[in-house]
Amino acid sequence: MGNWKERLKRTRAILTETTPAIEIHEGLAEGFGGDYEESIEHFDRAIYVSIFNSEERLDAYFFKASALSELDRHDEAIDVYKKYLKHKKDDASDWNNLGYEYYKIKNYDEAKKCFEHAIKLDPEEPLFLSSKAEMLFELKENKKAMDVTNKALKLDSNYTDALFLKCDILIEMNRSEEVIKILDDLEYDEDIVTDVKELESIAYHELGNDIKGLECVNEALKFESDNGSFWYNKACYLSILDRKEEANDALLIATSIEPENINEIENDEDFENIKNTERFQKLLNQSVLRL
Numbered sequence: 001m002g003n004w005k006e007r008l009k010r011t012r013a014i015l016t017e018t019t020p021a022i023e024i025h026e027g028l029a030e031g032f033g034g035d036y037e038e039s040i041e042h043f044d045r046a047i048y049v050s051i052f053n054s055e056e057r058l059d060a061y062f063f064k065a066s067a068l069s070e071l072d073r074h075d076e077a078i079d080v081y082k083k084y085l086k087h088k089k090d091d092a093s094d095w096n097n098l099g100y101e102y103y104k105i106k107n108y109d110e111a112k113k114c115f116e117h118a119i120k121l122d123p124e125e126p127l128f129l130s131s132k133a134e135m136l137f138e139l140k141e142n143k144k145a146m147d148v149t150n151k152a153l154k155l156d157s158n159y160t161d162a163l164f165l166k167c168d169i170l171i172e173m174n175r176s177e178e179v180i181k182i183l184d185d186l187e188y189d190e191d192i193v194t195d196v197k198e199l200e201s202i203a204y205h206e207l208g209n210d211i212k213g214l215e216c217v218n219e220a221l222k223f224e225s226d227n228g229s230f231w232y233n234k235a236c237y238l239s240i241l242d243r244k245e246e247a248n249d250a251l252l253i254a255t256s257i258e259p260e261n262i263n264e265i266e267n268d269e270d271f272e273n274i275k276n277t278e279r280f281q282k283l284l285n286q287s288v289l290r291l
Contacts, residue, residue: 020046020056027063036067043067058084062094069097074104092121096128103135111135126152130162137169145169160192167199176203194220194227201233210240228258236270247271248279255283262286 027042046060061084068077081098088094099114115132122128129152136145146169152162163186167179183200201216214237220230231254238247251271255261265271266284274280 020050179203
């Protein structure tokens with residue numbers, strides 16, 4: 001009986017000292033700071049002290065699901081989104097979010113159902129079409145993915161997520177010339193210049209023009225000089241072009257920024273021209289020591 005009374009006392013304290021709005025606010029603050037575990041605790045408290053089926057409780061469900069997704073706890077996020085959608089059946093955005101969670105755990109059948117339901121609820125939103133197209137692309141259904149992507153771009157020709165997805169599909173379909181044309185004609189802001197240059201680089205590489213590919217990577221590095229992937233790609237191009245010292249310089253920077261890259265270099269065919277150099281072997285030995 002004493003334990004029951006103590007629990008009741010704690011419960012009353014929570015109910016009198018906080019409100020759903022306060023807990024949601026605190027949870028969002030923690031989430032913006034990157035502490036998703038702490039934010040989930042606040043959202044759980046918001047759910048606990050809120051009125052059943054109130055907007056505040058539903059908001060807490062939504063934010064909790066988002067935080068769980070950030071932590072890659074997709075199965076848990078699915079359960080919470082379902083609770084939310086039980087009361088918000090016509091919320092197309094969250095049907096799309098639920099589809100994304102299924103997509104992340106590779107349950108493509110359920111993901112497809114969710115994406116298609118979102119499209120049915122709001123057929124004018126290109127995001128939902130793009131989500132379905134991305135899943136189809138993942139499944140190697142490139143023609144279907146292209147058809148859906150084009151529908152998204154018909155709704156909004158400036159929707160860059162769909163445009164970049166179209167470029168990825170074209171590259172996979174060995175149509176890299178079209179990618180270069182699309183990106184050459186594209187007017188874009190500085191905030192997506194690295195995405196554009198990365199796609200251009202891949203397209204030029206597929207076309208066998210590694211000099212242009214290297215130029216694109218160098219352009220991207222002007223905007224993100226601390227990007228390990230760009231430095232790694234630069235090292236690949238320099239090796240392919242048989243510029244051994246420069247390639248090793250770039251590879252050293254890449255592995256300094258992202259040490260896990262060391263584990264990739266031994267089997268990367270792009271480093272064929274530098275694999276017997278002393279500097280490359282030294283990096284390779286570091287990989288062995290890390291195991």
